[in-house]
Amino acid sequence: MFEAAARHLSFTKAGAEFNVTQSAVSRMIKRLEVHLETQLFDRTSTGITLTQDGTQLFRSVGMGFRTIETGLDELRSRQGDAKRVTISISSAFAMHWFVPRVDKFQEEFPDIDLRFQLVKGEPLGPFDDVDLAVRYNHPPSAEQHSWKLFDEIIVPVCSSGYVAQHGTLAEVQRGHVLAKQSGQMRVPWPVFLENSAAPFPDGERYLTFSDYALVVQAALKGRALALGWLHVVGDELLEEGLIRGGPFELRTGASYDLVAAKSRPLRDVSVLVKDWIVAQMQDMRERLNV
Structure with missing residues (x-):
C-alpha cells in the first residue's frame, strides 16, 4: 500500500488498487510511520507529497519489487516459458x-x-x-x-527507380526528396552532409515520418533518399532493394x-x-x- 500511495501520490488511488477505502490506506500508512518512527508523507489540504525518508523508502521498495519480479520471471521460465x-x-x-x-x-x-x-x-x-x-x-x-x-555506419540509400528519376546525391540535381524522422534525430541530414563531405542538395524537399522503419520504407518504394544505418539496411543493399545514393558514408565511432x-x-x-x-x-x- 505504501508503494501504491507513493507511486500515485494519492491515498484514494492506492485504495482503489486494493479495493479498500482512502481512510483504510491512511490508517495503514500511519501505522507504518509509527513502526518506522519517521514521517513518510507530508499531508496538506491539496494532497500528499513524499518526505525525504519517504522518497528513500519508495526507491528501496521499488528495487525490492523489481528483484522479486525477476525471481518470479525466472520461476515462470523454468515452469512454462523455458523456451x-x-x-x-x-x-x-x-x-x-x-x-x-x-x-x-x-x-x-x-x-x-x-x-x-x-x-x-x-x-x-x-x-x-x-x-x-x-x-x-x-x-x-x-x-x-x-x-x-x-x-555505426550511415550511408545515403534509395531505390534504383529513384536514381533514374532524380539522380544520386553526388549529382546534386534539383528536386531531391529527403526522408527523415520527426523529432530530434541524433544524426539528421545536415549533420550527415557536413561530416561525410557530401554536397548539400539544391532545392530539396522533406518527407517526415514518426518512425525510422517508415523512413526506410519510403526509400524502398522510390519516394525519397534516406539515411541508412547499415546494421538495419544491410540486407536491403545486398538484395538490391536499396542501393547507395552516392559514394558517401559517416562512421561515428x-x-x-x-x-x-x-x-x-x-x-x-x-x-x-x-x-x-x-x-x-x-x-x-x-x-x-x-
Whole structure:
C-alpha cells in the first residue's frame, strides 16, 4: 500500500488498487510511520507529497519489487516459458533485419519462441525486463553483458527507380526528396552532409515520418533518399532493394551492441539466441565488406 500511495501520490488511488477505502490506506500508512518512527508523507489540504525518508523508502521498495519480479520471471521460465526469449529491438531492425530471418531462425530453433519488445526510433532505454536487447553504444559494464554487433555506419540509400528519376546525391540535381524522422534525430541530414563531405542538395524537399522503419520504407518504394544505418539496411543493399545514393558514408565511432542485464539470469536458451544473432550479423558484415 505504501508503494501504491507513493507511486500515485494519492491515498484514494492506492485504495482503489486494493479495493479498500482512502481512510483504510491512511490508517495503514500511519501505522507504518509509527513502526518506522519517521514521517513518510507530508499531508496538506491539496494532497500528499513524499518526505525525504519517504522518497528513500519508495526507491528501496521499488528495487525490492523489481528483484522479486525477476525471481518470479525466472520461476515462470523454468515452469512454462523455458523456451521463450524476449528481445527489445527497434521497429526498423525488426522489420528489415529480423523478420526476413524468421524462417531461418525457426528452422534452426523450432522449439524457441521469440517475443519482441519494439522501440520506436533509436534503440535506447532500459532493458532490465527482457532477456536480450539491441542498444546504441552500450559497452560492457558491471551492470550488463555486451556483445558488439556493428559499427555505426550511415550511408545515403534509395531505390534504383529513384536514381533514374532524380539522380544520386553526388549529382546534386534539383528536386531531391529527403526522408527523415520527426523529432530530434541524433544524426539528421545536415549533420550527415557536413561530416561525410557530401554536397548539400539544391532545392530539396522533406518527407517526415514518426518512425525510422517508415523512413526506410519510403526509400524502398522510390519516394525519397534516406539515411541508412547499415546494421538495419544491410540486407536491403545486398538484395538490391536499396542501393547507395552516392559514394558517401559517416562512421561515428559508436556501435550497436547486443546487451543483457546481469541482474537477470542469462539462460541457456538466451545464449543460443545471442550466439545466433551475433553470427548472423558477422555474416552480413562480411558480405557487405565493412
